Amino acid sequence: MAAIAIDGAKGVGKTATASERAKTVLTLDDPALQSTVGADPAASLTRNRPILFDEWQHVPQVWDAVRRAVDNDRAGGQFLFAGSASPSPGATSHSGAGRIIRLRMRPMTLQERGITVPSVSLSGLTAGDRREITGITDLRLKDYVDAIILSGFPGLQGLPARAFRVQLDSYIRNIVDRDIPESGTTVRRPDVLIDWLRAYAAATSTTSSYTQILNAATAGFTDKPSRNTTAAYRDLLSQIWVLDPVPAWTASGSELKRLQSGPKHHLADPALAARLLGMTRESLLDGKGTPVGPQAGTLLGSFFESLVTLCVRVPAQAAEAEVRHLRTRNGDHEIDLILVRPDGGILAFEVKLAATVTDSDVRHLHWLREQVGDRLIDSAVINTGPGAYRRSDGIAVIPLALLGA
Structure with a gap:
């Protein structure tokens, strides 16, 4: 080119x-x-x-x-x-x-950071390669938490703990003090923008409405910013690539007409979300923190999904596949990641913060197969377990550490 x-x-x-x-x-x-x-x-x-x-x-x-x-x-x-x-x-x-x-260009995946040796190729899955799914990894939950906390920004790799925290805090502060002003906009209430960004971080991996995010950001405020002001914040943060939401998948079909159209929220790097909310390795492992919005779960679950999303988006771009999410309007069916090939074929990924996968964990994948038939090229659950394999129902189980380009 x-x-x-x-x-x-x-x-x-x-x-x-x-x-x-x-x-x-x-x-x-x-x-x-x-x-x-x-x-x-x-x-x-x-x-x-x-x-x-x-x-x-x-x-x-x-x-x-x-x-x-x-x-x-x-x-x-x-x-x-x-x-x-x-x-x-x-x-x-x-x-x-x-x-x-x-x-x-996004922050580095686990493979790019050099901490994993993948055995499952996302480009192979996207191409319809149904070869045997195998591989063993030593990474466990605490290692994925470290990957979330320690970021995929190249310049932050290997820094001493205090220097790392200072650098990440400066990165967040510079968004307000330098990056947005350089785009030609004056932030009149920087504290409100940081609060909104913090609430957005708490909405990571959810489809919370922007009204819910605003309410979370301004809880206890008597002088709340207008919706137009916070919409401007969102647009500015998107313009400097700090926000990286996953759009909703739109598809035809009787059941699929009821799909939600809102995006799933992500920051450029899950480490930013963790730092904005003051979450540490220990607090995440202790299950502290509740996401903003209707979806149940912990912040660790939300941040793990955000890490998976990053690690899928990078090789998906190389494989010429768009990344979307699926959620019906009433929330009875939800699939975390939908990869769409140029020819319309799709892959479906569920994300589970668990070492094992049960039949309940794959019920939405079976539902999608019933809706789209052979258009579904493959489906998988990405988890924190030790080994990759294919279930008897054909659904792959892939630890995140073993998923590569």
Whole structure:
């Protein structure tokens, strides 16, 4: 491809990854470069290629300049964009469709962190490979809790405990003090924004309404912000890739017409949610904390599902599959993750914070099979157990540690 834009939250490794593949790096959060490149974006294209435009949202004119250059020369490997915020609407004259492809970069999966050796390929499952499901892992519940707490941000790996906490706290604070203001918006009540973000963290892996999140964020407030204000918070946090919700799956069929349309809430990294709520390894293992919304369970269950979602989304993107969730309007059927292939075939994953899987744990997967028939390519339960195998009913059981690209 001639031009690739890498989107994602700060700290996921966009610049480091793209810099390894670029001959010229233009760091556009530098005011001096902003002035020179902004004055004549086309002139910057004469440098040695591949050219990386880092934090390109500060000079969005380079997008249109590259788009026009690609129209004239579609040779591969010319331009890279890396940005931790989407430019404001109207900042570019064209989406870049057909010229610039966009990829989402997320924090590292367990496989990318080097703490697991997977034996089950998600791309193989997506392709309909029904080979034997096998593998053994030594990871147990406490190890998954550590993976939640210690984050998938590359720059935080291996830090001493106190330095890690300071870095994560600074990351959260900079969202309000720096990242959102850099997008052109003034946060008049930063304490309310942090409270809203904390409530959103408590709604991790739920389909709680934004009204429920607002009420949780402002409990005890006499001067509550308006719904329009908090909707603006949500949009701003999405614009800088801090929020990473899973959209609902829409499908046809008599029973599937009753599907809920709201997203399932996730932050960019479950470690952010844990830190916002002051949860530690010990408090999560003790079962403390209750999610916001109607779904039952503990925060550990919600955070484990968020970790699974991250570890599924990254290889799913490589396998060209979209990730969705399914929940009927009355909540009688729910499937945590639906992977949709370009041809419409689907995979269904349930997430269980348990070492064993019972018939009750797979009842929604059987229900989905009845609704969609052969369109369901495969189904699995992702859990915390020691071994991967396929049940007699054909449903796979896969410990998260054994699921890889």
